[in-house]
Amino acid sequence: MSCCDCKGKKPNLILDFPDKTEKLNAFIDALDIGLDRDRNRGFLIECLHEAQNLFGYLPRSVQQFVADKLRLHLSEVYGVISFYSYFTDKPVGKYKISVCTGTACFVRGAEAILDEFKRLLVIEMGETTPDEKFSLGTLRCVGACSLAPVVMVNEKVYGKVTTKIVAEIISECK
């Protein structure tokens, strides 16, 4: 939850990708946005979904764009992004590795698996490798508790994962 790790250069996706910005703009304009901030707040999550689909992640420039369109404050938008694990304000790697930390997976050793991923990829939870190949995160239950512990890599599910096969999962990502 620390400030986005942009190392001095501040990416402005809104200016850098005018075509995506135009799509997001059109999406929000099609909603019934008015002067009533409390009402506009109800549209925030769908706008953020669309924005993340378009840009891949939600850095400050995108958050600010959405905030301005909905007449909300930047802090409110960030509050929502930080609450839902689905949203991210950091760039995501080509392979998004998510370790399930739901109850069943947790008791069957999800933490040790997460630690092994951290050790091999040399990143912390919520981070992306410098080559932008892998990101590491957690999720809560994919409904496959009988296969606990579960790891998802993009859309693919790995069941009954042990620390020994973590390296294999990584090497499968080409």
Place this chain on the structure above:
Amino acid sequence: MVNITINNIPVKVAKNATILTAAQKIGIKIPTLCHFELDCFSFEHRIGSCRICVVEVEGRRNLAPACCTPVAEGMVVKTNTLRAINARRTSLDLILSDHPKDCLTCEKNGDCELQRLAGEMALHHVLYEGKMSEYKLDLSCDAIVRDLDKCIMCRRCESACNDIQTVGVLSGVGRGFEAVVGTAELMPLKDSKCVYCGQCVLACPVGALTEENHRYHVWRALNSKDKHVVVQTAPAVRVAIGEAFGMAPGTIATGQMVAGLKLLGFDKVFDTDFAADLTIMEETTELIERLKKNENLPILTSCCPGWVKFMEHQFPDLLYMPSTAKSPQQMFGAIAKSYYAEKLGLKPEDIIVVSVMPCLSKKYEASRKEFAPNGIRDVDMVISTRELANMFKEAGIQLGKLESREYDNPLGESTGAGVIFGASGGVLEAALRTAAEWLTSEELKEINFTAVRGLEGIKEATVPVAGIDVKVAVCSGLGNARKILEKIRRGEAQYHAIEIMACPGGCLNGGGQPYARENSSILAKRAAALYKADEGMPIRKSHENPHIKKLYAEFLGKPGSHIAHKLLHTTYTPRGDVCDA
């Protein structure tokens, strides 16, 4: 009306009442922590997050939070069953398990609601031990300190920032154990669009939000051998400082405060009210000029640094509207380091100007670059009313036992118009007193403009002045200011002059005042005291202040002169959502 029973006592209450308010009606106090109410502004924050106020309601399986459970006909409530008491103790226990227990050295020691609650509930040890939050102390700005390790997630600050002030800096961030009230991206407050009004500090029940403490700097200055140290006191300080010494709210403690400041060792004790009179001279000149030319209207007052920064961030397109006159605090500093310094034969850097303000934003204002010509600040240090009370206590000064003393001259002479600056509507009233006489060249018969007085958030009036129907408005609380400004932006409202103060009720409810959070009726008493002080002054119009006249005759020429502009006026900077200044 609805009939309910609380602890076997029948009570009849309004339909929209909560169990908490119903209980209050029959003298039963249910403990609360996250609940926050300001009666006089009809504001209530009830999110039921702390679970301290839980009670038993017959027929319900779960305990109900009294602060946000509405009453219903025939409801039977028990507030002190063993189950309710145990649940409360557990909640408190859990809150304390992630709260630093360094009360002795906490800035809010003695003013902390959590500390008091723990005392009242006689919790003798904390059962739960576990992980503790570890956040970095935010010392980024000159006004407010945030220590999130102490945050109990009551979210009262968020409510003050977003709902009352609409500044929108604070929001609930993260979830679960990692949840905290923070800024976007948890950026330092200095980088945000915070205006440092300090309403969050007033709302915070614990030590998570406090002022940046400048007391020690003042002690050091007072003990320096080669500096001439002067102090100025803002109007609202004199009607609130007594509260810290057990005086009744609304006590005017001006003379005793002056005596206390002299005992602390200030070389001269001056009054910001003098500079308030000076502000009226400059601002009214500007008002009349704009009225005559019928341009750049409405003129907005510019005394309040919180409001000025709010405008710079949120209404940068309307920056031509505020008066260019500096605030009284800064005018005082500029005059002290020019006119006054010359009189004493001192260099500006040999004088230290200390301000005592009801405000936290004044700390920030004094640090703005434009108020430090040649790198020498006009105002060197700013302490709040609370900090001054602390200094008095540290020095063993018992305010109530002191003989009253008078302010020093020449910068201590003031009028009734200067003192009402501390209440919402006061600046405008003071300006109208002067404008009316200047425009008509006749003596004003009725000098009390009561239509602009009171704690209401938005007051409007049409005042006939010399044949012109001057349309005025007074807003206090930035949420109210936003309403008026958006109307103006849309072209739906026309005014000639608007007074805006960031804090609801004006400076008397500033972020640096003694805490009045559980009894907002104190605010009305402070306001009444300011108007009483005004009535008690021999001179009540700024332009009649003899020392102001002398200042113009000897030094400034006339209001709006070249030198007046150089020393007493300023410019504004448009800022975005994120502060980069």
